[in-house]
Amino acid sequence: MTKKRINPLDNDIQEIFLSHEDIVTICAKLGKRISKDYEGKTPLLIGLLRGCVPFLAELIKHLTIHCEYDFLEVESYFGGTVSTHAVTIKRDLTSDIVGRHLIIVDDIIDTGLTLKTICKMLEDKGAASIEIATLLNKPAGRNVIGADPKYIGTEIPNAFVVGFGLDYQQKYRNLPYIGILKPHMYQKDK
Numbered sequence: 714m715t716k717k718r719i720n721p722l723d724n725d726i727q728e729i730f731l732s733h734e735d736i737v738t739i740c741a742k743l744g745k746r747i748s749k750d751y752e753g754k755t756p757l758l759i760g761l762l763r764g765c766v767p768f769l770a771e772l773i774k775h776l777t778i779h780c781e782y783d784f785l786e787v788e789s790y791f792g793g794t795v796s797t798h799a800v801t802i803k804r805d806l807t808s809d810i811v812g813r814h815l816i817i818v819d820d821i822i823d824t825g826l827t828l829k830t831i832c833k834m835l836e837d838k839g840a841a842s843i844e845i846a847t848l849l850n851k852p853a854g855r856n857v858i859g860a861d862p863k864y865i866g867t868e869i870p871n872a873f874v875v876g877f878g879l880d881y882q883q884k885y886r887n888l889p890y891i892g893i894l895k896p897h898m899y900q901k902d903k
């Protein structure tokens with residue numbers, strides 16, 4: 714896929730995985746499906762900070778039903794095994810979720826560990842239903858049951874991508890597309 718290079722940050726990118734146009738098309742399809750599935754309901758979209766921001770902003774433009782949104786920021790700690798994984802809330806929701814239909818909005822799901830813990834937490838707080846919408850899904854990385862997204866933008870092979878909310882050391886989130894970083898960008902930090 715070729716793209717006119719006008720942004721200096723483009724020079725750090727080896728390959729574009731999804732162009733901005735691709736992302737908008739994906740969000741339009743997801744928005745249509747979600748609008749149909751939640752007809753007559755007002756789902757509460759829960760964006761996982763910080764990566765969700767561009768995806769959530771694009772997705773809601775394609776919803777033709779009433780919806781609300783709120784944000785959650787968590788920190789994951791990985792121990793030696795899956796069972797030692799823990800999630801701490803850094804920024805909590807401000808909405809009451811009792812009896813609400815929740816759609817968790819995430820940029821990418823890899824192992825699914827963070828999401829599984831979040832789903833359990835929200836379930837315990839009394840949500841009526843919980844589904845997951847993710848722009849990217851890395852099925853190769855999945856090692857837990859109970860974090861399967863209903864709404865998937867597209868599947869991605871096991872590569873590290875940046876852009877459209879996804880970062881490398883907090884950078885590149887502002888790229889309007891999703892791409893693979895040139896290897897020397899990582900090596901520079903070693």
Ligand code: 5GP
Pocket residue numbers: 764819820821822823824825826827828872873874875879880881
């Ligand atoms: P997991 O599903 O493993 O619990 O965590 C998913 C999180 O890992 C994502 O929200 C993101 O922060 C990070 N992550 C996984 N794969 C990638 C990737 O390819 N690029 C970037 N920038 N972050 C990733």
